[in-house]
Amino acid sequence: MPIQDTIGTYPTRTPLGYPGMLAEITGIQDTASRRITTAAVAFGLAVGRDGVIAGTAKLGGTGFEGIAVADKTRQADSYAVGEIAGVLRKGSIWVTASTAVTIADPVTFTAATGVIGAGLATTIANAKFETAGGIGDLVRVYLG
Numbered sequence: 001m002p003i004q005d006t007i008g009t010y011p012t013r014t015p016l017g018y019p020g021m022l023a024e025i026t027g028i029q030d031t032a033s034r035r036i037t038t039a040a041v042a043f044g045l046a047v048g049r050d051g052v053i054a055g056t057a058k059l060g061g062t063g064f065e066g067i068a069v070a071d072k073t074r075q076a077d078s079y080a081v082g083e084i085a086g087v088l089r090k091g092s093i094w095v096t097a098s099t100a101v102t103i104a105d106p107v108t109f110t111a112a113t114g115v116i117g118a119g120l121a122t123t124i125a126n127a128k129f130e131t132a133g134g135i136g137d138l139v140r141v142y143l144g
Contacts, residue, residue, distance in 0.1 A: 016094070017094035017138060017140075018070060019077070019095055020042075020069050020077075020093065023091075023092035023094055024091060024092045028090060028091070030088070030089040030090035032087050033055075033085070034047070034057035034065065035056045035082065036056070037050050037056045037057070037082075038050075038058040038060070038081065039058065039059055039060075040080050041068045042077060043070040045068050045095075045114030046064060046066070047066060047067070047085075047087060047114060048061025049061045049062045050062075057085065061111065065089070066088050067095060067116070067141070068085050069085070069086035071086065090144065093141055094139070094140055096115075096136060097118075097134065097135060097137050098135065099118050099119060099120065100117075101133055102118070102129065105118035105119075106123050106124075107123070107128060108120035108121065108124065109121070109122055110122070116141065124143065127141060127142060130142050
């Protein structure tokens, strides 16, 4: 049951994270800066290379460039076209599962939408689910 006071209602448990939040602050990680082209990219979605302009990324791009890292200094939970996004290429990050996933499933994504789950169109090499969850659950992904 949520806690309620004169200001509002609050959950009794703090969430583990949110889409695009780095899951580990220590350890080896690789985050690149990429200018977003074509369409806005929400935090925690997979992006590919633009393929035309160096240093850019987009939904529906070529291959797998990484996962958009959350920037909570922004008003929206996404990067707009033309903005510089943090893109995690190695390390652990929280994402929203678009399908049910287990820790044994290969990490896959749909290039056109950037959603991540199990059994989707493109497999992410050297990636694994560190937690399991259902559709819409927050899960942890390791990019190796």
